[in-house]
Each structure stands twice: as structure tokens, then as C-alpha cells.
Amino acid sequence: MSADNDQQAREQLIDLAAQFYDQFELGEIPHMSVPTRTKNNIEYDEDSHVWVYGDRESTRSANSVKGARKLLKAVYTIEFLAEQLDEDRSSTLRELYYLSESWDNNEAQFNDQDESNSMIEDLEIVSGVTREDFHMRPEESGATIMGPLHLREQTRRGEREIHCQKDVGEGGYQIPNNPDTIEFLDNDADFILAVETGGMRDRLVENGFDEEYNALIVHLKGQPARATRRIIKRLHDELDLPVTVFADGDPWSYRIYGSVAYGSIKSAHLSEYLATPEAQYIGIQPADIVEYELPTDPLSDSDINALESELEDPRFQTDYWEEQIELQLEIGKKSEQQSLAARGLDFVTDTYLPERLDEMGVL
Amino acid sequence: MSADNDQQAREQLIDLAAQFYDQFELGEIPHMSVPTRTKNNIEYDEDSHVWVYGDRESTRSANSVKGARKLLKAVYTIEFLAEQLDEDRSSTLRELYYLSESWDNNEAQFNDQDESNSMIEDLEIVSGVTREDFHMRPEESGATIMGPLHLREQTRRGEREIHCQKDVGEGGYQIPNNPDTIEFLDNDADFILAVETGGMRDRLVENGFDEEYNALIVHLKGQPARATRRIIKRLHDELDLPVTVFADGDPWSYRIYGSVAYGSIKSAHLSEYLATPEAQYIGIQPADIVEYELPTDPLSDSDINALESELEDPRFQTDYWEEQIELQLEIGKKSEQQSLAARGLDFVTDTYLPERLDEMGVL
Numbered sequence A, B: 001m002s003a004d005n006d007q008q009a010r011e012q013l014i015d016l017a018a019q020f021y022d023q024f025e026l027g028e029i030p031h032m033s034v035p036t037r038t039k040n041n042i043e044y045d046e047d048s049h050v051w052v053y054g055d056r057e058s059t060r061s062a063n064s065v066k067g068a069r070k071l072l073k074a075v076y077t078i079e080f081l082a083e084q085l086d087e088d089r090s091s092t093l094r095e096l097y098y099l100s101e102s103w104d105n106n107e108a109q110f111n112d113q114d115e116s117n118s119m120i121e122d123l124e125i126v127s128g129v130t131r132e133d134f135h136m137r138p139e140e141s142g143a144t145i146m147g148p149l150h151l152r153e154q155t156r157r158g159e160r161e162i163h164c165q166k167d168v169g170e171g172g173y174q175i176p177n178n179p180d181t182i183e184f185l186d187n188d189a190d191f192i193l194a195v196e197t198g199g200m201r202d203r204l205v206e207n208g209f210d211e212e213y214n215a216l217i218v219h220l221k222g223q224p225a226r227a228t229r230r231i232i233k234r235l236h237d238e239l240d241l242p243v244t245v246f247a248d249g250d251p252w253s254y255r256i257y258g259s260v261a262y263g264s265i266k267s268a269h270l271s272e273y274l275a276t277p278e279a280q281y282i283g284i285q286p287a288d289i290v291e292y293e294l295p296t297d298p299l300s301d302s303d304i305n306a307l308e309s310e311l312e313d314p315r316f317q318t319d320y321w322e323e324q325i326e327l328q329l330e331i332g333k334k335s336e337q338q339s340l341a342a343r344g345l346d347f348v349t350d351t352y353l354p355e356r357l358d359e360m361g362v363l
Helices: A002-025 A065-086 A093-102 A113-127 A198-206 A226-239 A251-261 A265-274 A286-291 A301-311 A319-331 A337-343 A347-359 B002-025 B065-086 B093-102 B113-127 B198-206 B209-213 B226-239 B251-261 B265-274 B286-291 B301-311 B319-331 B337-343 B347-359
Strands: A031-035 A042-045 A050-053 A057-061 A144-146 A149-155 A158-163 A182-187 A191-195 A215-219 A243-246 A280-283 B031-035 B042-045 B050-053 B057-061 B144-146 B149-155 B158-163 B182-187 B191-195 B215-219 B243-246 B280-283
Touching: A002 A031, A002 A065, A002 A113, A031 A065, A031 A113, A042 A265, A050 A265, A057 A065, A065 A093, A065 A113, A093 A113, A093 B198, A093 B337, A113 A265, A144 A198, A182 A226, A191 A198, A191 A226, A198 A215, A198 A337, A198 A347, A198 B093, A215 A226, A226 A243, A226 A251, A226 A265, A243 A251, A251 A280, A251 A301, A251 A319, A280 A347, A286 A319, A301 A319, A337 A347, A337 B093, B002 B031, B002 B065, B002 B113, B031 B065, B031 B113, B042 B265, B050 B265, B057 B065, B065 B093, B065 B113, B093 B113, B113 B265, B144 B198, B182 B226, B191 B198, B191 B226, B198 B209, B198 B215, B198 B337, B198 B347, B209 B215, B209 B347, B215 B226, B226 B243, B226 B251, B226 B265, B243 B251, B251 B280, B251 B301, B251 B319, B280 B347, B286 B319, B301 B319, B337 B347
Parallel strands: A191 A215, A191 A243, A243 A280, B191 B215, B191 B243, B243 B280
Antiparallel strands: A031 A057, A042 A050, A144 A215, A149 A158, A149 A182, B031 B057, B042 B050, B144 B215, B149 B158, B149 B182
């Protein structure tokens, strides 16, 4: 698959550069239009069940010096990416920024990393090719998987077949930067449990939850990397596994759930590639804080602001989330997932998760 | 080894509790003395070449309500830890804090996580047993290794034999929370290259640096976790491998080097367990910024303060560090490790690292 993808990505990039030539020939001022990436310009797509960009666009046009410089940078970046694909190399966003210092045209060099980052986003959106298919690696890698899954990873050094329980240490299988190099061989998994914190991930592994419940335990490590979201989506789509997200009971963790389920505003063009709209939130729910009398901390002002902003976010406008968020604002409290330890170290695996999975219809 | 260690750790804890009984019997007010954990109370140990605590002590004594409550908490914590070792369980610092809510004596419960964290530090210091041997897991796990090393990890689910190039994906081998469960089988490694950022770690792996130079590439992921520092120390001591640290050229990265080489002030009691005083700093050095004309950012006020405070830190009082830090204050600039990409994506592996390793006498 890799070589085909590379070829296709390369062609799409070159088509993009070719457009500028066509515009010149037609006597048009070269330009490129990209959707506006703001909260006001995302809308729910009924077919794919994810949030995508609306109709608003911004145009980079050579009718100003600033616009012309932007297009020049785009052309240099396209050339670099096409060469990178040709040579089967890869690089990070940060390397792209520094590399630009070696470009012969000073005007094409990036002034800061924000500029090169947003150039790559523009090119992703306009070409319809993901950053991974451009061979742009993220700065930080994905997290880990532990569970009954046997896979084959295509590495630069050949194929590796790995069982995510039998062939790994207690740390689990490290998800590579581009999980599309993975082929799923076979599995005994019943569902995916994506876990926010390392402490809770280790608790579940120590208690053998993956073995007893045939769960694939995916560590999110806070806000999940693209690689982590991508592999969750592929596990869901290709292996038909339900996805559950287990995080702290506070507004920042609901955003972590949101980034798994709905994608983020800055990457709405990738929702179909990264988001798993069928993902369900297992907890900690505000309702759990009340029901299980968990140890709590009071909501801070910034927590309250974040909850209120979630109430206005189209991605959280469901009966479920409105009820939970309003309950949380009412009780004025939040709880961490590890606060379940107040009921003993086995409460989470013996009682809490089985009860919630049953309620949600996953078990 | 594990069962023996557990038994020994358990005995040392119980001895500690027994001391209070002895003090009662002798008509003394129960008390416990621990070294003061501040910068003024660390000193260089000529024998072990690491920084250890000096003679200043603080005493927790039952001669006040506050002191008595502290000792009560210590006794409850000791009981919990002894039970945990007996059952071969483990837990995180955060779980300990929440668990204390289930203790029958309200006075023994912790008020916040800082309190339970520093209780575990006290017990580590006084008993001479490490947190890992108490089976207290860190919140976040260690990083990854890629290189010519074959090892055996003792997991709760049995032994796993893993080669850190042939049996892992591009993400590498995930270091477990307690690397003392690892036995090194055999290796073709010539040295260890501990790398600060994920982007650079991936660059080195993509360029095959571990294969070409027989390097064990250990990802530090910023400030390294205890597990990462521990495995570096064991690789150095047991396999006699030189350790080099490759980080950004700024004061925060020198602290990352410092935590590998000298240990941190808060864990000086563990220096012999975690620190590798022979570790050398490969770069980015202020001298490299000048020599290779790297892209730079200006030093911020907090960078300047951090550099000045390093000049006063006994751990950085060597000719090498004084020269480098003074040079950096003079040029007023810093560079990231990925800025080497301004010379091309292969410059780091073809030129920079081989030259530095040669200068340092590692190659």
C-alpha cells in the first residue's frame, strides 16, 4: 500500500502546483482557497456523522506582496514534499521550518513554526492528502496498546509481527507515528477501552482487565496524538469493535473524548480519517461523582468557563452531554479517574467498569 | 529476584514501624528524622561520584499534634505498603492519596497529594528502600529504546524475551515502570544516546543511526522518568556502555542532562540508584551554535535566570559547564536540536554526531 499512497500523494501535490501555472496561462492572478478553520465554520455532516468545514473560505492570492509570498512558500514546500516522497524519507513539522533556512530564496523561508505548521494544514486541506501521507511525522509519537490483538507492522527495516499481549512487555505495544503501516492479523477483542491517564492504564493492566474482558486497552496519554486517534478509528471500522473512552470527570477530559469522537476544529478536514463518532464516553461522568460518592475537588473558574463553552459547542449539543454538564455545574465538583481507588484498588475493574459497560450495552 | 526484594522491602518497612514501639518502650516521644531536601543540603560524594544529602535533618515528632498526625499517617502508609508487597500488588502515588480516604482513622487520611507524595519520599529515605521496591508505580511510564539489545522482561504474565530492533515496531521497546524486572541477555551496542525530543529520536531511527553506529537510542521525552534514568544507569553499569545525552541547547535541557548524570535535589537519596555521573553531554552546546551557525532564538529572561542559577548550582560547577554557560550568556542565543535540519536532514547523523562522538572519545 505504501508505494501506491506515496505516488498518489505526490501527484496530488504536483497537481496543486500545476494549478498555479494554469492560472498564469488563463491570465488569472495565482490563488489558492482554503476553508476558514474556526468554530463558526464547522458543521455536522449527516452522512459521515462527523463535523466538517462549512462553506466559508479564505483566499491566498498573489494580488498582494504578502499573498504572493505565501504562494511562493507553498510552492517551495510542495517541492520539498514531492522530493521527500520520491526518496521515501520523512520529516517533522519542526524540521520543515528549519530546513526552509537552506532554501535558496529568502522570501520562501518561514518566519516561525506557526507559519510552517499552518502551511502544512493548508496543503492537507486543499490537496485532500493527510500529513501522514506527505510523510510529515508528528513531534510526539502515539501511545500504547495492550490486549488480544495480533498485528503486522511494516517498518523501514522489514515486517514485524507482534501480539499486543504475548510479544510485549508490561509497557505494551508502542503505536508508530503512522499507524497505516499496520495490518490487523487476528484478534479476540470485544471492545476498545481508551484510557486518559498512565496510572489508570497501569491499574487495568495489573488487574488483568484486558485478559478478563477481552479489552484492547489504548493509553491516550492526555490529549491523544493523531496516531492514537487514527488507530482507534481503524480498529473500530475494520474490526467492528465498540470504542469507549475512560477519562477524568472534568471539562478538559470531555474534550479528550471529543477529540476521539468528533475530531478537533483545527483538523475538521481530517474527521473522516481520525474521528470515531460512535465512540462512547464511559466516565468519569458527573452522575458517577454523585452515585459513587467519589472524592472531589471544587470546580475552578476556568473549569466553569470550559463547561459553559462546551454547552455552546455544537459537538456537545446532545441530551446526554447537556444533562451531564448541567449536573456538574450544579454540584460544582470534579473527580479524577483514580479517585475510584477510594473504594479499593479493584473497585474500578470489579465493579465500576463492568457496571458501566453493561449499562452502555457494550458487554 | 523479585520475591526476595519484596521480602526485604517489607522487613525494612516493618522495622521502621517497630522503631516507634521501641521509642515508646524507652519512654521516648516517637519520632522520625529525615534529611532536609534542599539545594543547601546536598553535597558531592567522592566515592560514588554523585550528589547526596548532607547532615541537616528535620524531625517528625509526636510532641505536637501536627507531628503526631504525621507519624500516624506514616504508620498507616507502612501498613498499606507491607500489605501491598505481601499480595504482590502495586499502586500509584495518586491511588495512595485516594485510598487513604477508605482508612478507618480520619486523622490518618491525607489532605492532598503533595502530602502523600512527600510521605513516600520520607519513607524511601528513612528505610533506604526505593519507591519501585515498595511497588509504588509512577503516574507516567518510561520512554522507549531502539538498538542492538536483547533482553528478558519479567512481567506479571510471565517472561518476555525482546530484541529492541528485531522484535519491535518503529516505536521501539517501551520501558516498563520498574526496569529492575529486566535482565540484559546480549547486545552489540557501543554506546547509549539518550535523546530529548521525539522528533529527533525518530530522525535517528529513520536514518538508521542505531544500526550504523551500534547505538542504543533511548528517548528521554523531555525530563526523564525515573524508569528511564534507572535503565540508563543499569545499561551503563552492567554493560559498561558510555552514556551520551543529546538535548536542545538551552538551560532547561542542561537540567535534563543533569537529572541523568547527577540526579535531582528531591531524589538525592536515590542518586546511587538513578544517576549516571559518567554521562557526557553531547549537545547542542553553545559552542555548536557558534561553530555550526545554527538557527537560534534569543534567550528569554527566564532562560537567563535559569543559566545564572545553574552557574551557582554545585552540580554544574565544572570547567566545561562554566565555559559553555558563560558563552551562552554572552551570545544571548539558544538552539533546538532539530535546528540541525537547517543543514539538511542527514547532517545530524552524517556529520554532527560522528564528529562530536569522536571529539568526546566515544567512537
